[in-house]
Amino acid sequence: MVKFENVSKKYSNGTEALKGVNLRIGKGDFVFFIGQSGSGKSTLIKLIMKEEETTEGEVIVNGFNVSSMERKEIPFLRRSLGIVFQDFRLLPGKTVYENVAFAMQITEALPKEIRRRVPMVLSLVGLSKKADAFPNQLSGGEQQRVALARAIVNNPYILVADEPTGNLDPETSWGIMKLLDEINQMGTTVIVATHEKSIVDTMKKRVIALDRGVIMRDQEKGLYEDEDTNNKIRN
Amino acid sequence: MKIRTTKYVIKDGVLNTYRNKLMSFASIIIITASILVFGIFLLISINISSQTDKALEKQSVIEVFCDANLDDKQIQDLEVELRKNTNVLNMKKVTREEAFNRLKEILGENKKALEGYDGSFLPVSFIVKIKDPNQMKSVVDSFETIKGVEYIGFLEKDVAFLTSVARWARIICLILIIILLSVSVFIISNTIKITVFARRREISIMKYIGATDWFIRLPFAVEGIIIGFVGASISFVITYLLYGVMDNQFNKGVFGDGFRLVDINSVIYYVIASYCCIGMVVGGIGSAISIRKYLHV
Numbered sequence: 001m002v003k004f005e006n007v008s009k010k011y012s013n014g015t016e017a018l019k020g021v022n023l024r025i026g027k028g029d030f031v032f033f034i035g036q037s038g039s040g041k042s043t044l045i046k047l048i049m050k051e052e053e054t055t056e057g058e059v060i061v062n063g064f065n066v067s068s069m070e071r072k073e074i075p076f077l078r079r080s081l082g083i084v085f086q087d088f089r090l091l092p093g094k095t096v097y098e099n100v101a102f103a104m105q106i107t108e109a110l111p112k113e114i115r116r117r118v119p120m121v122l123s124l125v126g127l128s129k130k131a132d133a134f135p136n137q138l139s140g141g142e143q144q145r146v147a148l149a150r151a152i153v154n155n156p157y158i159l160v161a162d163e164p165t166g167n168l169d170p171e172t173s174w175g176i177m178k179l180l181d182e183i184n185q186m187g188t189t190v191i192v193a194t195h196e197k198s199i200v201d202t203m204k205k206r207v208i209a210l211d212r213g214v215i216m217r218d219q220e221k222g223l224y225e226d227e228d229t230n231n232k233i234r235n
Numbered sequence: 236m237k238i239r240t241t242k243y244v245i246k247d248g249v250l251n252t253y254r255n256k257l258m259s260f261a262s263i264i265i266i267t268a269s270i271l272v273f274g275i276f277l278l279i280s281i282n283i284s285s286q287t288d289k290a291l292e293k294q295s296v297i298e299v300f301c302d303a304n305l306d307d308k309q310i311q312d313l314e315v316e317l318r319k320n321t322n323v324l325n326m327k328k329v330t331r332e333e334a335f336n337r338l339k340e341i342l343g344e345n346k347k348a349l350e351g352y353d354g355s356f357l358p359v360s361f362i363v364k365i366k367d368p369n370q371m372k373s374v375v376d377s378f379e380t381i382k383g384v385e386y387i388g389f390l391e392k393d394v395a396f397l398t399s400v401a402r403w404a405r406i407i408c409l410i411l412i413i414i415l416l417s418v419s420v421f422i423i424s425n426t427i428k429i430t431v432f433a434r435r436r437e438i439s440i441m442k443y444i445g446a447t448d449w450f451i452r453l454p455f456a457v458e459g460i461i462i463g464f465v466g467a468s469i470s471f472v473i474t475y476l477l478y479g480v481m482d483n484q485f486n487k488g489v490f491g492d493g494f495r496l497v498d499i500n501s502v503i504y505y506v507i508a509s510y511c512c513i514g515m516v517v518g519g520i521g522s523a524i525s526i527r528k529y530l531h532v
Contacts, residue, residue: 049443075442078443078444079445083443083444089436091440091441093437105243107445
């Protein structure tokens with residue numbers, strides 16, 4: 001599903017965000033990218049969705065060679081992903097229903113199909129009654145649930161979430177994580193970048209820990225902190 | 236693009252225009268003002284052109300005097316020869332008798348001097364109206380070469396002066412129209428740019444979700460067309476009403492006798508077409524182009 005081969009990323013200001021990263025994420029995996037700010041976890045997400053270009057190496061996502069793809073192919077890569085952002089990124093001029101439907105409209109889905117799928121995913125995220133509300137009439141948690149509904153409405157192979165609970169209170173964060181877990185159990189690969197220890201420790205999923213652009217640990221059913229890794233980082 | 240997508244694009248464009256009321260309203264006001272300034276000048280130009288054309292038309296008459304010794308057959312042949320010129324609009328023959336009566340009128344109280352004469356000593360002439368006043372000199376030159384033509388009377392200096400005035404008036408009006416048109420296009424496209432700039436985040440979100448450039452661009456173009464059309468329509472209504480008031484004042488002779496505005500109905504399609512072109516084309520294309528730099532995410 002996702003393959004990074006010797007991927008390096010250096011920003012124009014000289015910051016080396018990733019250094020020779022190798023990783024593979026399979027179908028149905030649930031993976032946390034963890035690390036401090038500046039560790040490179042958000043850069044990994046940005047490379048997956050082609051928001052940034054690699055400096056070196058190859059990134060393969062859903063069969064797309066992201067590192068060498070043409071600009072016109074980017075929309076098709078992004079449609080195969082469900083993307084959730086820390087700041088929700090909902091369309092302010094559209095209602096909840098329209099925000100979710102928009103993700104289907106861009107794929108030129110049949111109106112009948114849109115009318116069937118959108119209420120279904122809104123029900124899944126518990127927002128059926130807010131379908132006609134605009135984003136500014138919703139709480140942060142509700143907005144993130146709309147973003148989740150939008151991300152899954154096209155049945156993506158991979159759902160990518162960059163700090164999805166970063167702007168939410170702990171209780172709401174848990175609601176979002178439970179939803180992500182449910183989506184994962186339906187077969188979707190879920191990749192979450194986070195620095196929230198409690199969530200990672202409770203969920204016990206695969207953890208990929210980064211530090212200064214290097215993968216320090218890739219562990220199944222991992223915790224946020226690991227004594228060996230901490231020692232390595234300290235040394 | 237599929238029909239359902241076209242429907243979506245149009246619906247989304249209309250809905251966005253309505254939902255972004257404040258921005259749409261501000262854009263419409265600016266577009267209305269820009270087109271109005273352009274339109275007023277356009278109509279002034281049309282009127283200046285029309286007045287100079289009318290003045291020229293009055294002077295576009297020449298009188299061709301035949302040799303007094305020509306007989307009727309020769310005069311007839313000469314008439315045929317004159318009519319062959321493609322620049323002749325119409326021709327009126329002035330017989331010797333008519334010329335004599337005209338002379339008597341001109342002499343007035345001194346007409347006694349003509350007692351004992353008939354018109355036989357006067358030449359037959361032709362009053363010729365020229366189609367294009369600018370061609371007057373060439374018509375005169377060609378007539379002068381025809382055998383039997385004695386003299387050609389026309390106000391050469393007046394025609395040359397009026398032609399020159401008309402030409403310069405046209406050039407100046409055209410330059411000013413181009414300047415005003417460019418200013419209008421600049422203002423409208425900048426207004427659209429500001430509208431698009433205010434929604435650049437929305438554009439980037441659409442890109443992140445996987446929308447293609449055209450899927451994002453087209454509803455914006457529809458919005459631009461709607462805003463441009465509404466602005467052009469308001470400008471047209473204001474122009475029409477203002478022109479009506481001005482026309483009324485001219486007809487009452489408030490600004491002096493003899494000067495009448497061009498009938499708005501004779502140029503109405505011209506005005507509508509230019510307004511709609513500026514509003515809708517600049518609005519639509521401006522929107523589609525303005526969003527380009529926000530699509531690179």
